[in-house]
Amino acid sequence: MSSIRGSRGAEMTMTTDQNTPAPALDIDALSVSFATDGGTLHALKDVSFSVPKGRITGIVGESGCGKSTLINAILGLLADNGEVTGGAIRLGESADITKLTPRQMRDLRGLQISTVFQDPMGALNPVLSVGKQMRDIQYRSNLSKREKDARSVEMLRQVRIPDPEKRLTQYPHEFSGGMKQRVAIAMALMMRPQLLIADEPTTALDATLEVATIELLKELQQEIGCAVLFISHHLGVIAELCDDMIVMYAGEVVEQGSVRQIFRNPSHPYTRALLDCDPARLHERVKHLPTIPGTLPDLRNRPKGCVFQARCALAKPECGQPVTSVEVTPGHIARCIRTNEVTA
Amino acid sequence: MFAYAMRRLGLGATIILVAMMILFSMIYLIPGDPASVALGPRATPEMIAELRSRMGLDDPVLVQFWNFVSSAVQGNLGVEALSGRPVLTVVMEQLPFTLAMVLCSITWAVLLGIPLGCIAAVKRGGFVDRVIGVLSVAVIAVPSFVVAIYALLLFAVHLKWLPAIGAGESGNLKSQLMALILPSLAVGLGWIGYIARLVRASMLETLEAGHIRTARAFGLPERWIIYNYALRIAILPTVTLLGVGIGHMLSSSVFAEIVFARPGIGKLVYEAISTRNYPLVTGAVLVTTAFFVLVNVLADLVIGLLDPRVRASFN
Ligand SMILES: Nc1ncnc2c1ncn2[C@@H]1O[C@H](COP(=O)(O)OP(=O)(O)OP(=O)(O)O)[C@@H](O)[C@H]1O
Numbered sequence: 279m280s281s282i283r284g285s286r287g288a289e290m291t292m293t294t295d296q297n298t299p300a301p302a303l304d305i306d307a308l309s310v311s312f313a314t315d316g317g318t319l320h321a322l323k324d325v326s327f328s329v330p331k332g333r334i335t336g337i338v339g340e341s342g343c344g345k346s347t348l349i350n351a352i353l354g355l356l357a358d359n360g361e362v363t364g365g366a367i368r369l370g371e372s373a374d375i376t377k378l379t380p381r382q383m384r385d386l387r388g389l390q391i392s393t394v395f396q397d398p399m400g401a402l403n404p405v406l407s408v409g410k411q412m413r414d415i416q417y418r419s420n421l422s423k424r425e426k427d428a429r430s431v432e433m434l435r436q437v438r439i440p441d442p443e444k445r446l447t448q449y450p451h452e453f454s455g456g457m458k459q460r461v462a463i464a465m466a467l468m469m470r471p472q473l474l475i476a477d478e479p480t481t482a483l484d485a486t487l488e489v490a491t492i493e494l495l496k497e498l499q500q501e502i503g504c505a506v507l508f509i510s511h512h513l514g515v516i517a518e519l520c521d522d523m524i525v526m527y528a529g530e531v532v533e534q535g536s537v538r539q540i541f542r543n544p545s546h547p548y549t550r551a552l553l554d555c556d557p558a559r560l561h562e563r564v565k566h567l568p569t570i571p572g573t574l575p576d577l578r579n580r581p582k583g584c585v586f587q588a589r590c591a592l593a594k595p596e597c598g599q600p601v602t603s604v605e606v607t608p609g610h611i612a613r614c615i616r617t618n619e620v621t622a
Numbered sequence: 623m624f625a626y627a628m629r630r631l632g633l634g635a636t637i638i639l640v641a642m643m644i645l646f647s648m649i650y651l652i653p654g655d656p657a658s659v660a661l662g663p664r665a666t667p668e669m670i671a672e673l674r675s676r677m678g679l680d681d682p683v684l685v686q687f688w689n690f691v692s693s694a695v696q697g698n699l700g701v702e703a704l705s706g707r708p709v710l711t712v713v714m715e716q717l718p719f720t721l722a723m724v725l726c727s728i729t730w731a732v733l734l735g736i737p738l739g740c741i742a743a744v745k746r747g748g749f750v751d752r753v754i755g756v757l758s759v760a761v762i763a764v765p766s767f768v769v770a771i772y773a774l775l776l777f778a779v780h781l782k783w784l785p786a787i788g789a790g791e792s793g794n795l796k797s798q799l800m801a802l803i804l805p806s807l808a809v810g811l812g813w814i815g816y817i818a819r820l821v822r823a824s825m826l827e828t829l830e831a832g833h834i835r836t837a838r839a840f841g842l843p844e845r846w847i848i849y850n851y852a853l854r855i856a857i858l859p860t861v862t863l864l865g866v867g868i869g870h871m872l873s874s875s876v877f878a879e880i881v882f883a884r885p886g887i888g889k890l891v892y893e894a895i896s897t898r899n900y901p902l903v904t905g906a907v908l909v910t911t912a913f914f915v916l917v918n919v920l921a922d923l924v925i926g927l928l929d930p931r932v933r934a935s936f937n
């Protein structure tokens with residue numbers, strides 16, 4: 279087991295090998311902050327990980343840990359008061375996309391990176407027909423209106439929406455929640471993106487629909503071969519759907535590895551707390567992450583050492599010093615100085 | 623959509639009926655006998671009694687009300703007290719002048735208010751937003767008769783660009799349009815401010831919505847998102863406001879027609895009141911009310927066309 283420098287942990291394990299192809303998404307020491315009335319809020323700090331081509335990576339972390347901020351940074355859609363203050367985001371073979379102009383960034387969205395958002399009720403425009411919205415997102419293609427509609431019908435059929443021709447003329451309020459989410463998935467995959475980002479796409483659905491949606495997503499992902507970054511509060515869904523996972527806490531990646539590695543051998547005290555709180559772990563259908571005692575640190579005044587120290591049962595004085603990441607097994611990394619003792 | 627339209631029209635008809643009831647009770651309750659007013663001080667009691675029975679004033683109240691409503695529905699609003707001409711004819715002669723002015727005021731308000739509101743929302747917090755904000759509040763705060771008088775002094779008297787009074791030469795469209803500019807500006811100026819504020823607020827709310835984030839995540843151009851995706855929703859409260867605003871503009875037309883010495887309903891009502899020509903007042907108010915109700919039904923229909931959720935809620 280070797281200690282490596284924190285911010286480059288992911289890259290060491292996944293991208294430096296000359297023979298492996300570049301990952302679909304590579305995030306390297308990304309930091310994002312927001313200007314607020316109370317000072318600068320450091321929402322992401324030194325976030326590094328990659329999503330290999332054709333694989334599904336899950337992200338878990340409690341509310342406010344920076345999941346949406348991460349997605350918005352990847353999409354180039356940070357709020358006006360937000361700023362990437364360091365690090366790089368690479369998409370496939372591309373150079374750092376945080377350096378792109380807004381126009382260049384827009385060219386990637388919907389074409390190379392697609393997104394499915396959490397709220398199926400609000401994700402579609404209520405006053406435009408589904409057909410019009412599906413046609414509009416194909417605005418770059420020079421197909422005729424009729425050909426675009428045919429593409430839309432084909433996509434709706436793929437996500438198993440019955441009677442798709444008629445459905446195109448309908449408005450979002452005429453669809454059920456689960457159907458709307460399938461329409462959103464159809465739209466996101468229509469352009470066959472390299473990377474699909476799903477921000478809690480099933481949280482608003484009931485358990486049966488959730489399973490169906492997850493299965494559909496997995497099936498389409500395999501067919502299209504895109505990489506997926508999947509955010510969820512639901513550990514069971516992550517276990518079911520994902521190949522790799524990232525555990526985030528207060529804007530930092532505290533543990534990453536394959537789903538199997540992390541569930542078998544949770545190595546960061548935060549991950550352990552999450553799994554311990556949830557004895558049923560994968561089996562019980564809980565929508566929210568289990569709660570652990572204490573609250574997130576103030577992101578305007580991040581603690582000097584480990585971000586988790588205020589809530590960590592194993593904290594000791596050294597945790598107040600800058601911490602480094604520890605490789606538990608190849609590809610499995612935890613940012614905790616006591617990793618070895620925890621896993622022992 | 624059909625069910626929705628029928629309901630709106632039914633509601634409109636009900637409102638007009640209620641308006642008629644109110645008007646009728648006002649005539650009924652006004653002190654003084656219409657027959658003796660019509661005949662003047664030298665009428666004999668026999669003449670008055672004769673006219674009273676001819677006017678149906680001796681019938682029971684409900685019969686009188688029914689006669690009032692049924693003749694109004696047939697377009698018979700009675701005859702004017704002074705000249706004896708049918709009230710409807712007199713009102714309809716004046717109506718086009720007022721409608722032209724109100725329409726022109728709305729055009730000002732919409733053509734300037736909506737883009738200003740959009741720009742303010744897109745540049746929120748910036749210099750342009752603040753300038754638009756201050757201007758909007760200013761034009762809302764200044765009473766329209768003040769605008770009318772200063773506009774008159776500046777553009778008509780001082781610069782001599784536009785005519786000061788009248789409705790322009792009849793048959794000469796250009797001169798009629800020129801004569802419309804100042805009065806409609808006076809009536810519509812405040813509404814530019816109202817609409818700019820309202821569009822800004824609803825635009826900001828709409829731009830926060832999840833579906834706008836979706837549209838951005840698909841890389842749609844920002845202009846497209848603002849004008850095709852957001853404005854279609856953000857415009858809805860403005861359509862409703864305009865329906866109500868028409869009523870306000872109709873009442874502002876009274877002063878505008880007096881200040882600019884224009885013909886029109888406002889001036890007609892003003893003169894009818896000062897000469898106690900009550901049938902004319904009633905007729906003009908009834909026609910104006912009907913027009914106001916019609917415009918609001920129309921506004922509701924436009925909302926139904928723009929918003930499928932509204933249509934659906936009526937099926
Ligand atoms: N525009 C903003 N201005 C200021 N602070 C912000 C802004 N957006 C997010 N934040 C802060 O950044 C932190 C991370 O927020 P983010 O929305 O990314 O969390 P999240 O993990 O997506 O939470 P949730 O699970 O509730 O969606 C939070 O502390 C939040 O308050």
Ligand code: SF4
Binds near residue numbers: 592
């Ligand atoms: S570094 Fe220290 S405080 Fe942080 S998680 Fe590990 S033991 Fe707990």
Ligand SMILES: [Mg+2]
Binds near residue numbers: 345346347
């Ligand atoms: Mg979020």
